[in-house]
Amino acid sequence: MAMGNDDFSRYLMDRIRLLEERNSLLLEQANKIEIEKRFSESQKLKFERELRQLKSELERLKTPPLVVGTVVDVLNNGRIVIRSSTGPQFVVGSSQFINSPELMAGVRVSLNYQSLAVVDILPSSRDPFVNAMEVIDSPEITYSEIGGLDEQIREVRETVELPLTKPEIFQRIGIEPPKGVLLFGAPGTGKTLLAKAVANETKATFIRIVGSELVQKYIGEGARIVRDLFKMAKEKAPTIIFIDELDSIGAKRLDTATSGDREVQRTLMQLLSEMDGFNNRGNIRIIAATNRPDILDSALLRPGRFDRFIMIPMPNKDARALILKIHSRKMKLSDDVDFDKLSALTDGANGSDLKAIVMEAGMLAVREERYNICIDDFQKAIKKLLTPTTKQNLHSEGMFA
Numbered sequence: 001m002a003m004g005n006d007d008f009s010r011y012l013m014d015r016i017r018l019l020e021e022r023n024s025l026l027l028e029q030a031n032k033i034e035i036e037k038r039f040s041e042s043q044k045l046k047f048e049r050e051l052r053q054l055k056s057e058l059e060r061l062k063t064p065p066l067v068v069g070t071v072v073d074v075l076n077n078g079r080i081v082i083r084s085s086t087g088p089q090f091v092v093g094s095s096q097f098i099n100s101p102e103l104m105a106g107v108r109v110s111l112n113y114q115s116l117a118v119v120d121i122l123p124s125s126r127d128p129f130v131n132a133m134e135v136i137d138s139p140e141i142t143y144s145e146i147g148g149l150d151e152q153i154r155e156v157r158e159t160v161e162l163p164l165t166k167p168e169i170f171q172r173i174g175i176e177p178p179k180g181v182l183l184f185g186a187p188g189t190g191k192t193l194l195a196k197a198v199a200n201e202t203k204a205t206f207i208r209i210v211g212s213e214l215v216q217k218y219i220g221e222g223a224r225i226v227r228d229l230f231k232m233a234k235e236k237a238p239t240i241i242f243i244d245e246l247d248s249i250g251a252k253r254l255d256t257a258t259s260g261d262r263e264v265q266r267t268l269m270q271l272l273s274e275m276d277g278f279n280n281r282g283n284i285r286i287i288a289a290t291n292r293p294d295i296l297d298s299a300l301l302r303p304g305r306f307d308r309f310i311m312i313p314m315p316n317k318d319a320r321a322l323i324l325k326i327h328s329r330k331m332k333l334s335d336d337v338d339f340d341k342l343s344a345l346t347d348g349a350n351g352s353d354l355k356a357i358v359m360e361a362g363m364l365a366v367r368e369e370r371y372n373i374c375i376d377d378f379q380k381a382i383k384k385l386l387t388p389t390t391k392q393n394l395h396s397e398g399m400f401a
């Protein structure tokens, strides 16, 4: 039995429909698989990323610690002398990625723990070597801002400035210029101020250390810092070294010493030997300041060490008027302000009290939203700050020290 034409074409149609259905099914499947593939690929990427992160975390945890050190010197051949935080010094190399101009004495660096090669320069400079002494470029204080100390200023300049600027005068006369001067006097009378003004008015490098910080903040480091101080002074000469609050390291040595005292004594011994060590004609001068000259070790006072002593007195009536005027120079004053009259009311006040009085008077005017300060403000401020009880409070809290 033969198939009729109609039958055949129906058969073909069916077949085509079937194939088409299959085709679309397959397409659908292909799509599904494609989607699954993409999903798997993205999963793969995700896991790979996670793996990388875990690997690097593992690396991080396994990395040996970096040692912190301080650069002591950079040698000509590119090698570097460093002091590790534990004490000893080493000559080491450095990573090529370090910006070499920044690598200089005093900079804090991190070191590879095995080779101690310099790996990085640390930003903060809280290392005592860097922080305990302060190289002051130019503190913005001039002699004209110091009231009532003209004679003392002249004397300091003669001992400190003149040998630096005109050494030939001393040679001509044939005398050795004094090595250092000691400023002494009651608290708040302008000793630190005067030393800062000297720094500003001379072109010399000015390095300041504060005795109390040496013994309180940098325990165990005092002697080393003093040694580094003089080394730096020689390198940067002409230099003025300013040792503020000398009494903290220069107090009389006692027989019954605690370990803290012994540390202070080591610092003092180092200071004495450095002072003896440097050449008098060299261009290093020392200014020291103290408000307790009575407790200083007599070794400091022997000739060849501090051989000029300059007493910074409490301000007298004229000086007090001048100091009030200096501190209110930039303020708007009403016409009734008469500094001579005010100065008569401030018997017993030191420079820093007078500064506080001016500030307080200014605050009174600000509080009442006035345009200028009148004599009444000053009188109120004096009454407030100089009545015995508040004055005592101020000084005991060291607020205006």
Ligand SMILES: Nc1ncnc2c1ncn2[C@@H]1O[C@H](COP(=O)(O)OP(=O)(O)OP(=O)(O)O)[C@@H](O)[C@H]1O
Binding pocket: 145, 146, 147, 148, 149, 185, 186, 187, 188, 189, 190, 191, 192, 193, 194, 289, 290, 291, 323, 326, 350, 351, 352, 353, 355, 400, 401
């Ligand atoms: N003669 C002065 N002329 C102008 N201002 C002064 C004078 N004396 C002190 N002052 C003011 O008082 C502040 C404290 O003075 P300074 O730090 O110089 O005192 P000091 O003598 O070093 O005291 P201490 O013995 O406590 O260290 C100064 O910043 C300054 O504003």
Ligand SMILES: [Mg+2]
Binding pocket: 191, 192, 193, 244, 245, 289
């Ligand atoms: Mg001082």
